[in-house]
Amino acid sequence: MELDFSLVLPRMGMFISGAAVTILASALSLLFGAALGLFVGVMRVVPFKPLQMLAGAYIFVIRGTPLLIQLFFIYFGLPAVGINLSAMTAGVIGLSLNSAGYVGEIMRGGIEGVPAGQWEAGKVLGLSYFGSMRFIILPQAVRAMLPALGNEFVTLIKESSLLSTLAIRELTMAGQQVRSATYASFETFIIVGAIYLTLTTVTGICLRYLEKKWSAA
Amino acid sequence: MSAEDAEDKGAAKSIISVRGLRKSFGDAAVLRGIDLEVAEGEVVSVIGPSGSGKSTLARCLCRLERIDGGSASVCGADVQGRHKNSDIARLVGMIFQNYNLYPHMSVLQNITLSPVRVLKMAPREAEELAADLLEKVGLSDKIRARPRELSGGQRQRVAIARALAMNPRVMIFDEPTSALDPELVGEVLEVMEKLAGSGMTMLVITHEMMFAKDASDRIVFMDDGLIVEEGVPSQLLFNPRQARTRQFLQRLSGGKPGSGLSGVNTDGA
Numbered sequence: 090m091e092l093d094f095s096l097v098l099p100r101m102g103m104f105i106s107g108a109a110v111t112i113l114a115s116a117l118s119l120l121f122g123a124a125l126g127l128f129v130g131v132m133r134v135v136p137f138k139p140l141q142m143l144a145g146a147y148i149f150v151i152r153g154t155p156l157l158i159q160l161f162f163i164y165f166g167l168p169a170v171g172i173n174l175s176a177m178t179a180g181v182i183g184l185s186l187n188s189a190g191y192v193g194e195i196m197r198g199g200i201e202g203v204p205a206g207q208w209e210a211g212k213v214l215g216l217s218y219f220g221s222m223r224f225i226i227l228p229q230a231v232r233a234m235l236p237a238l239g240n241e242f243v244t245l246i247k248e249s250s251l252l253s254t255l256a257i258r259e260l261t262m263a264g265q266q267v268r269s270a271t272y273a274s275f276e277t278f279i280i281v282g283a284i285y286l287t288l289t290t291v292t293g294i295c296l297r298y299l300e301k302k303w304s305a306a
Numbered sequence: 307m308s309a310e311d312a313e314d315k316g317a318a319k320s321i322i323s324v325r326g327l328r329k330s331f332g333d334a335a336v337l338r339g340i341d342l343e344v345a346e347g348e349v350v351s352v353i354g355p356s357g358s359g360k361s362t363l364a365r366c367l368c369r370l371e372r373i374d375g376g377s378a379s380v381c382g383a384d385v386q387g388r389h390k391n392s393d394i395a396r397l398v399g400m401i402f403q404n405y406n407l408y409p410h411m412s413v414l415q416n417i418t419l420s421p422v423r424v425l426k427m428a429p430r431e432a433e434e435l436a437a438d439l440l441e442k443v444g445l446s447d448k449i450r451a452r453p454r455e456l457s458g459g460q461r462q463r464v465a466i467a468r469a470l471a472m473n474p475r476v477m478i479f480d481e482p483t484s485a486l487d488p489e490l491v492g493e494v495l496e497v498m499e500k501l502a503g504s505g506m507t508m509l510v511i512t513h514e515m516m517f518a519k520d521a522s523d524r525i526v527f528m529d530d531g532l533i534v535e536e537g538v539p540s541q542l543l544f545n546p547r548q549a550r551t552r553q554f555l556q557r558l559s560g561g562k563p564g565s566g567l568s569g570v571n572t573d574g575a
């Protein structure tokens with residue numbers, strides 16, 4: 090067959106607005122997911138068993154169930170208990186909560202990887218547990234975990250395509266709309282794929298830049 | 307040291323006071339009743355074979371280990387009490403064998419973190435303090451450097467400056483030169499000797515017998531969780547009362563050159 094983009098290209102605007110929604114949803118989820126994940130990771134290691142177990146249970150559930158089911162639960166399930174969320178809100182919350190589970194586990198590994206001597210130095214120099222955590226341990230843990238966190242962020246962008254199942258007009262949904270209007274499936278999904286590839290590649294480059302800058306700092 | 311000096315020391319204020327200190331790890335009794343007094347301005351070296359409990363004693367004194375029995379106090383404050391970390395940090399400076407500098411911070415940040423965050427010193431003031439201390443340890447030009455850009459000897463000197471920034475009443479050193487290449491030991495010992503000369507109270511766990519002999523007022527020999535013998539350097543090194551002390555010192559002087567007593571004239575007692 091021959092590639093013919095003439096039907097698809099006039100609809101470039103739909104791809105672009107879809108990509109914008111994908112970027113927005115991913116960026117918000119990345120932000121909330123990273124913040125919450127940091128929190129979960131710290132809870133996982135604090136010397137207080139109930140908190141550790143709570144964070145452990147959270148990670149267990151998030152990592153043990155499909156993201157699609159988590160999204161459906163929030164969007165379609167929660168109204169049963171009176172919580173009605175817009176599709177976008179439900180989608181971002183779902184992605185954030187999901188990402189937080191993975192980021193939490195990554196952070197736990199990073200925190201545990203910092204040598205005990207760093208905790209000891211902070212303690213004999215008068216810092217509290219959370220003071221040491223904040224100024225000494227977390228900065229080192231995050232630096233060490235940056236490659237793993239980068240992978241998680243890239244995964245997040247790709248998995249945001251599941252938001253199309255909540256009828257959010259993000260990139261995948263835009264693709265489906267263009268396809269049903271033009272029947273140019275092949276060309277449409279080549280373009281959608283290329284845009285995803287661009288987003289993940291740019292994110293990857295940014296993270297590698299950050300990595301280099303931080304390890305040189 | 308003359309008898310009068312010794313009496314003066316006895317009358318001086320006690321900075322470290324350890325009574326019947328016990329510490330076990332599981333079934334292993336690592337400290338089995340330690341009694342130790344260190345007076346203000348005194349420099350005490352602790353020597354003894356590996357595994358005798360020297361580090362554990364040091365770690366108990368800065369609350370890195372919990373005590374199982376007996377008591378330990380610094381400047382009258384019971385180290386077991388429910389202090390905040392900041393209370394002990396104002397009293398005790400601890401120097402580790404492997405420095406434990408913060409690798410993600412500059413030398414300056416390493417030194418100012420606790421003064422600013424714990425002592426609530428103004429950042430500008432803390433930076434001036436850091437600059438002063440770096441000058442004292444001979445590293446003024448390294449203020450912006452990262453720890454990994456420094457040699458081991460330089461790192462340990464930064465660690466000393468960092469501990470001094472908290473203005474502690476006593477400095478505890480746990481084998482500060484053991485991780486260093488031989489040619490870097492001298493620069494660290496020199497800083498420590500200067501510190502001792504300035505009147506700092508010091509407890510120094512060391513294998514550097516020259517330092518123990520020349521810089522300390524008293525040497526404590528530990529073995530198997532107990533203080534076997536203590537005395538002024540000339541007595542303990544050259545005229546030890548206990549057979550175990552003699553054995554330990556003989557093994558040291560028979561050891562590899564450059565370490566132990568090989569450089570010390572053992573006939574000169």
Ligand SMILES: Nc1ncnc2c1ncn2[C@@H]1O[C@H](COP(=O)(O)OP(=O)(O)O)[C@@H](O)[C@H]1O
Nearest residue numbers: 331334336354355356357358359360361362363
């Ligand atoms: N955290 C720990 N857990 C279990 N055993 C320990 C621990 N720390 C030290 N020990 C043991 O206690 C003994 C004394 O150790 P240490 O105080 O480091 O001796 P030293 O500093 O004189 O070499 C050793 O047998 C060591 O294995």
Ligand SMILES: [Mg+2]
Nearest residue numbers: 360361362481
């Ligand atoms: Mg030791």
